[in-house]
Amino acid sequence: MRGVTLSQPNIPGFCMSSSLQSGELERVHLKAQPRNGNSSKGDGFLGFLVVGEWGRKGAFNPSRVAFQMGKIGEKLKIDFVVSTGDNFYDNGLNSQHDPAFLQSLQIQEPANPLVQRFVTFYLLGNHDYRGDAAAQSSPFLRQIDSRWFCLRSFIVNAELAEIIFVDNTPLVKSYFLNSDNHTYDWHGIIPRKRYITNLLKDVECALRESIAKWKIVVGHHAIRSIGFHSDTEELVNYLLPILKANNVDFYINGHDHCLQHISDTDSRIEFLTSGAGSKAWRGDMKKQRREGLRFFYDGHLFNCPNLMPTLPFMMLTAPFCILGMRGNPFFTHPCS
Incomplete structure (x- = not known):
């Protein structure tokens, strides 16, 4: 077992370390620490924000x-x-060394310096694979900005929940067959079949062995979506059966530039799309296959899953907030 303590901003309530064992996904451990000198974050509550499709050097209102x-x-x-x-x-x-790294991150800070307090866990999307994909996982970027943490696939163990980040862009066959004049960086991915087989095996093993109260999987592409890109066939065929067999609670993705909440009709899985951190796609919604749809919004937004030992609730944040729990009605209130 190889372990290392990661440098990070002053985040109240958690210390962070990572470990890696051969043949397994790297794990990041978030351990509860006392808050304000005498209280503890180990209070049975876990909250985080989810945002996607945002890195446009300030274009389309990310601030x-x-x-x-x-x-x-x-x-x-x-x-x-x-x-x-x-x-x-x-x-x-x-x-x-691409200046776009700081150009995109620093545009957030004048808008609200509070975002500097939160470490962010990043996945690669299909647009990220059009550049130097390995660059985003470079330790050099954490030296520039200690909030940054990006690997292809990894696990965040946050005591109450385990969150498995799955690099599922290589599962989508069309990127290898029809690149639409784009060049993709597949270093470390080829041969694709072996990469996918090992990845799915690692994900299945991690889920099977997890004893966390809440099991969450995060990927770039959607399993269920009524947005422009719709369902991702490869994920429905290969990843979804693994999630169902291992009682996953939430699958969270980006890719479609909107926010969605869809409940699976034959399992406990809640599908959440959060992909409008900058440019949103107005009015781009599929009319078919809307069973299980609980919420859809096609403007700028992010969502806020919050977990407790007994019940989860979500705040889906756009011009307003939506609070909801499985089996309960939604409530709205202003964010201002």
Whole structure:
């Protein structure tokens, strides 16, 4: 077992370390620490923000999204942020020294300095694979900004929940057959079949062995979506059966530039899409296959899953907030 303590910003309530065992996904451990000198974060509550499709060097209003993220994050006392991928448009980073890294991250800070307090866990999206995909996992980027943490696939163990980040862009066959004049960086992925087989085996093993109260899987592409990209066939065929067999509670993704909440009709899984951190796709909604749909919004937004030992609730944040629990009605209230 190899373990290392990761440098990080001053995040109340958690210390962070990572470990890696051969043949397994790397694990990041978030351990409860005392808050304010005498209280503990180990209070049975876990909150985090989810945002995606945001890295456009300030274009399409990411600073306004960041303002609300800081505001809601402070109010809910969240623990971290999740990015569902497509971190840098249109073609990822060209190297670990690409100025786009700071140009996209620093645009958030003048809008709300509170976002500086939260470590963010990043996945790669299809646009990130159009650049130097490995650059986003470089330790050099954490030296520039200690909030940044990105690997292809990894596990965040947050005591109450285990969150498995799955690099599912390589599962989508069309990127290998029809690149639409785009160049993708498949270093470390080829041969694709072996990469996918090993990845799915690691995910299945991690879920099977998990004893966490809540099991959450995060990927860039959707399993269920009524947005522009719709369901992802490869994930429905290969990943979804693993999630169902291992009683996963939430699958969270980006890719479609909207926010959605869809309940699976034959399992406990709740499908959440959070993919409008900057450019949103207005009116782009599939009319068919709307069973299980609980919420859809096609503007700028992010969502806020909050977990307790007995019940989860979600705050889906756009111009307003939506609170909901499985089997209960939704309630709205202003975010201002």
